[in-house]
Amino acid sequence: MKTVEITSGVHWVGAKDWDRKIFDALIPLPQGTSYNAYLVVGSKKTALIDTVNPGFEGELEEKINEIADVADIDYIVMNHAEPDHSGAIPYLLERNEKAVLVATKKGADIARAYYDVPEDRLMVVKDGDEVSLGGKTLLFIEAPWLHWPETMFTYLVEDKILFTCDFFGAHLARGFYDDDVPDLLTHAQRYFGEIIMPFSVMARKALQKIEGLEIEMIAPSHGPIYRNPGRIIEAYERWSGGETREKVLIAYVSMYGTNERIVKELAARLTAEGIEVVVYNLVNSDIGEIAKDLVDSRAIVLAAPTVLGGAHPLAVHAAYLVKALRPPARYALIIGSHGWHGKSNEALLEVLKGLNLELLGTLDVHARPGMGDYNELVRLTNLLINKVREG
Ligand SMILES: Cc1cc2nc3c(=O)[nH]c(=O)nc-3n(C[C@H](O)[C@H](O)[C@H](O)COP(=O)(O)O)c2cc1C
Structure with missing residues (x-):
């Protein structure tokens, strides 16, 4: 699959992993998965939001190079440090001499430990911090424990796109937008149960935090992008709120x-x-x-x-x-x-x-x-x- 421009200047540069059968050495993946990474190109700077699982670095680089040179990326935003999204960080930092890794304080700690990121390549952000790329502003929203302690969301202010990494994700290789996958909510529920349910309290807090945001698209890092975000937000409210059915x-x-x-x-x-x-x-x-x-x-x-x-x-x-x-x-x-x-x-x-x-x-x-x-x-x-x- 080639790159996809999801809106002007915002490109999907991730990878589809059709063959993957198991996740975290535990969870079966009957329909593979995807590692979504997004390149946001402003008039002055370029940012990459999340990366891909180890083994897909070359594919990511190829896709980025269709749009901009890997060496020209200014920011690599790490919404979540788990290797399926951040495993390509060492590879990218080697091929690019200037990019800084943008992460929360806890994210920076994990990046040092897992990816040997040197101090001068780290940029720690906190809730509400912004980075301007020129006509495109990234706003960082701390959303801890979704699903590690360091997680955050990135909001692209002008285009109203919320990048949520694992939150709102689904393990699916097929489909690109939510409207391509009629049974998407079933897969999203499965993903919620596997990954987010233990952190339902934090999920509710995150939902409250994004309540006031105008969101036109939700771009998670697994599975389809939501062009109709209301559906998945409403489902997450129910699931994280502990709403049960007459079901045994x-x-x-x-x-x-x-x-x-x-x-x-x-x-x-x-x-x-x-x-x-x-x-x-x-x-x-x-x-x-x-x-x-x-x-x-x-x-x-x-x-x-x-x-x-x-x-x-x-x-x-x-x-x-x-x-x-x-x-x-x-x-x-x-x-x-x-x-x-x-x-x-x-x-x-x-x-x-x-x-x-x-x-x-x-x-x-x-x-x-x-x-x-x-x-x-x-x-x-x-x-x-x-x-x-x-x-
Ligand atoms: C390998 C094996 C180990 C068993 N260990 C015990 C045991 O420690 N204590 C006991 O009371 N019954 C033990 N049983 C008997 C079973 O618990 C019993 O047959 C039970 O009814 C089997 O139910 P099931 O057909 O739903 O598996 C054992 C049976 C097998 C095959």
């Missing part, structure tokens, strides 16, 4: 079918009552999809057998992720099974400790589910339905 997320593991039978019975009863249900068998589930559904589920059910005196490792992993992602769910049910001494429920509750979840109950099936287990399941299901409907 069930994640389970079952070696010989005990938990599976219980979970299927539970899902069928919830569905019959008009409650939205998503069921994930943890053996073959994409954790990005689970993260997406955690964004708006009101209750979580974890079900797993006792294995070697604890919970099945896949369930421990899932519980750990739930704890780390801090979803807005309000209620939980924990279901387990055992052959001789049940330990799974206890182990999962230990992992989840500290989350603001109301535990509606536990069920621990001995070997295979019997009448007593099904009766208890009916009681717990009714309780869950009532709570989920209450809100």
Whole structure:
């Protein structure tokens, strides 16, 4: 893909990574991703906003050279220091003798540590600082913890474009503008769940901060550019505000079918009552999809057998992720099974400790589910339905 001029003097010079399958050695990328970088050309100065993942430096340089010489860039704006956006900084600083790296104070610390940026090539900015490129003014807005401590947004005043790096992003190689991707909000929700949800408080603060800005375009550093920013801002308000639906997320593991039978019975009863249900068998589930559904589920059910005196490792992993992602769910049910001494429920509750979840109950099936287990399941299901409907 060639460069794209998104408005006069503002060029997309990023890279599409169609082949990437995994992010942060953890999150599957079913549709690849993109590393968006933007070249802003003023009448006097030129700035590059964000860079690309290591391995794409040459592609970035080629694109920049279509518009201006890499050696002529005056500012490299680092909205976020994570290598997928800043990995090309050392390469660029080697090929350009004058550009300074623009970052927050914390960003500068990270740039020194990760990219060996020397002091004379660093320009520290704080909230409200501006840089004029000649007819194009960059305004810096500190937006920490989205998703590292140093993050900021850059606002291009004259063109009303907000560059937000990870915030409002989506892992997608396809599409260029939001209107090219009909299912974009689903991907954005998944990205929110994976990356932003643990920082929902900071997300709300950032949304308040940009409330008064006139925004014509949102240009994140992963996924399509929003020409209709209202849609994603409204979605982020809901997601970061912890707005949940009448929806239950069930994640389970079952070696010989005990938990599976219980979970299927539970899902069928919830569905019959008009409650939205998503069921994930943890053996073959994409954790990005689970993260997406955690964004708006009101209750979580974890079900797993006792294995070697604890919970099945896949369930421990899932519980750990739930704890780390801090979803807005309000209620939980924990279901387990055992052959001789049940330990799974206890182990999962230990992992989840500290989350603001109301535990509606536990069920621990001995070997295979019997009448007593099904009766208890009916009681717990009714309780869950009532709570989920209450809100
Ligand atoms: C590898 C393995 C380890 C197990 N470890 C325990 C254990 O430590 N304690 C226990 O009570 N049952 C243990 N069990 C028995 C299972 O917890 C029991 O069969 C349970 O009903 C399986 O539920 P599932 O079919 O949903 O996986 C173990 C079973 C297997 C296959």
